[in-house]
Amino acid sequence: MRPGSLLKAAVAATAATGLLAGPLATAAAAAAPPAHAAAPLLPVIVRHDGTGAAEAAVARTGGTVGRHLDLVGAFTAEIPPGALAALTGAPGVRAVTPDGEVRLQADTWNADEDQHSLYSLTQSIGAQQVWTATDAGGARLTGQGVGVAVVDSGIAPVAGLDAPGKVVNGPDLSFESQTPALRNLDTFGHGTHMAGIIAGRDTGVQPGQEADRKQFVGVAPDAHLLNMKVAAADGAVDVSQVIAAIDWVVTHRDDPGLNIRVLNLSFGTDSTQDQRLDPLSYAVEAAWKQGIVVVVSVGNDGLAETRVGMPAQNPNVLAVGAADPLTTADRADDVVADFSTGGDATRHADLVAPGKSVVSLRVPNAYIDAAYPQARIAEDPAQRYFRGSGTSQAAAVVSGAAALLLQQRPDLTPDQVKTLLTSTADAMPAGDVVAQGAGQLDIAAAVQAPTPAASTRTYLPATGLGSLELSRGTSHVADPDTGAELTGEVDIMGQAWTPAGWAQVCTTGTAWDGDTWNGRTWSGRTWSGSNWAGRTWSGRTWSGAVWDGRTWSGRTWSGRTWSGRTWSGQTWSASSWS
Structure with missing residues (x-):
């Protein structure tokens, strides 16, 4: 699906959450604040390239840099409202999104009073x-x-x-x-x-x-x-x-x-x-x-x-x-x-x-x-x-x-x-x-309801003989070092896609042979058919140092590491998280 950009409404966590680590940074002093600097400042989130150019760009607008959100490669800032367009196109700036606020509205949350809670939802659908x-x-x-x-x-x-x-x-x-x-x-x-x-x-x-x-x-x-x-x-x-x-x-x-x-x-x-x-x-x-x-x-x-x-x-x-x-x-x-x-x-x-x-x-x-x-x-x-x-x-x-x-x-x-x-x-x-x-x-x-009769649908059966590349649509993964996208009739292992051969084993439910799919072994995991187990959970939070791109060892897959397509891959985002 194309659910929309994942960054439509990104906002910063407050310091009280304790979930996002990162030092507070102070913007370099601007040479001469623009005339509109006295207007109420606009809170924004700035995604940056890590060079420091984005922070300098904020300073040039007369704005100030707040908390660094290292987990998502961004920082909070306050800028004059009229400077939004200029900051968006500044060197080192990847995206600028208006910030939001998190406000406590009550001491407790009552699921039965929220029509979007699972309690209300399961009641509504008859579950x-x-x-x-x-x-x-x-x-x-x-x-x-x-x-x-x-x-x-x-x-x-x-x-x-x-x-x-x-x-x-x-x-x-x-x-x-x-x-x-x-x-x-x-x-x-x-x-x-x-x-x-x-x-x-x-x-x-x-x-x-x-x-x-x-x-x-x-x-x-x-x-x-x-x-x-x-x-x-x-x-x-x-x-x-x-x-x-x-x-x-x-x-x-x-x-x-x-x-x-x-x-x-x-x-x-x-x-x-x-x-x-x-x-x-x-x-x-x-x-x-x-x-x-x-x-x-x-x-x-x-x-x-x-x-x-x-x-x-x-x-x-x-x-x-x-x-x-x-x-x-x-x-x-x-x-x-x-x-x-x-x-x-x-x-x-x-x-x-x-x-x-x-x-x-x-x-x-x-x-x-x-x-x-x-x-x-x-x-x-x-x-x-x-x-x-x-x-x-x-x-x-x-x-x-x-x-x-x-x-x-x-x-x-x-x-x-x-x-x-x-x-x-x-x-x-x-x-x-x-x-x-x-x-x-x-x-x-x-x-x-009574059990219906067996289906008499007459849809023409699919063949699966089309293009893997066309199946991707506009969403591609990319090599973070070179920016080269994974395209063409190959899977993530670099293995050639042969539609007729794959379609035959897909139909019979035998596409996997042990750890092998499409002619290559997909390793890098501890799964075995006789020993499934859930991972333990210690209530820990994630930190950027643990799961950012630098820690991936995906190069053993096919000679390169794939990452998201500059956040425009759209594939797993919901319409909104709000």
Whole structure:
């Protein structure tokens, strides 16, 4: 998808957070302040090249430099409002963003009073009602026994995701996999946010008491999660890594203890390639045909955009748009969120789910936490939660709902799950007619509906014989030393992409042979098929010295290190973190 620039609203953390280290710096004295210097100063965040030129540029405007945010290569500053344009184009300045404020609004945060909390969300979609029902064996419908693969930026074992068996680590396919201290962990913050929505559960929640407004509980609180990390701390990921992760999930879906029935892909590209040719589209279709419900986000390009992201263009998978509750508990006035990609009559969201300002779990000092401190729930004394908007969040909601259905009826096919969720969705009278698809998710109605007949869909099958480069769209990773982008028909290992050969093994679920994918061994990790284990968590915060580009040892991948494309790779950002 193309969710928008990750740096739209970056703000500095206050000194009170204690999460961002860095000395206070004083700007060099300006020679002669401009005439507008007496006007109220504008707080900004300045991203810089590390040479000191940006600090000097601030001084020339008559502004002052504040706290250095080494974690994100930036510093806070105050400048005359009229100097914003000049500073933006000054030497050494990479970007200038107006700063924001973090204000405490109350002594406590009440989940039942926030229409975007997981408590309110699960109540709205009918999940709390489902949790009181039982499956054929008498177990309550909370997702027990169902595995959900999360192909994302990793999952941090923060509270709510730290119970034994909750998260199973698959292979880390990200650029951080060769740094042991980072392997499988979420240094970006997006994957943990999705995981919390899908299956978060505080350890203090008693069985049968999941609808506890004082605890954090996801949509399918007893489902387990397969952590497939592909994105690094800056969100950098190549489409070949995502395809490799999907192939791994398919190959290992029935391994002991996994039972992967749902794959959450809150990701997409702006590929303009026909979905029948696109390799990413083919990979999700192959997973679908192997019995995995693939839930994907349509993208965050806005209601006027007529082309959904790839692989949401594939008509087989479950494509999800975002609903906005407009801060009310009454679903009758809900609309499709203005950032949700509208699509057209041929392909649009199959249904929508809550995706506006959703409150989920925070990873202290991960990239988005450092860049968007205003997204933290300031009223929460424990500072556990983070607010984000996007079709990413909406897809996670639907993945959790699919897990509930699959516990109730394990024999459902992906097509039957899709039919149940779309046929029982609630129409949105105030919502965009095309963008809402079948309407808004109602999992309580889906659980009560009869099992539909087997699908008779007649979509032309995908071939996967298209271009890997076209599948990337406009998002590329780059060598940080030379700036050269990874392009062409090669994966991140530098291995040639042979569509026909890959498509054959992808179809049969045999794309992975041990540690080998596409003819190369993907090493740099400790995963082994007989020894999955979650990493321990000591409540520590991340520091730039631990996970910045200088510590990566990715050169053993293919002779060069890949990084994000100057923050314009767009792939893993939500529409906004606020």
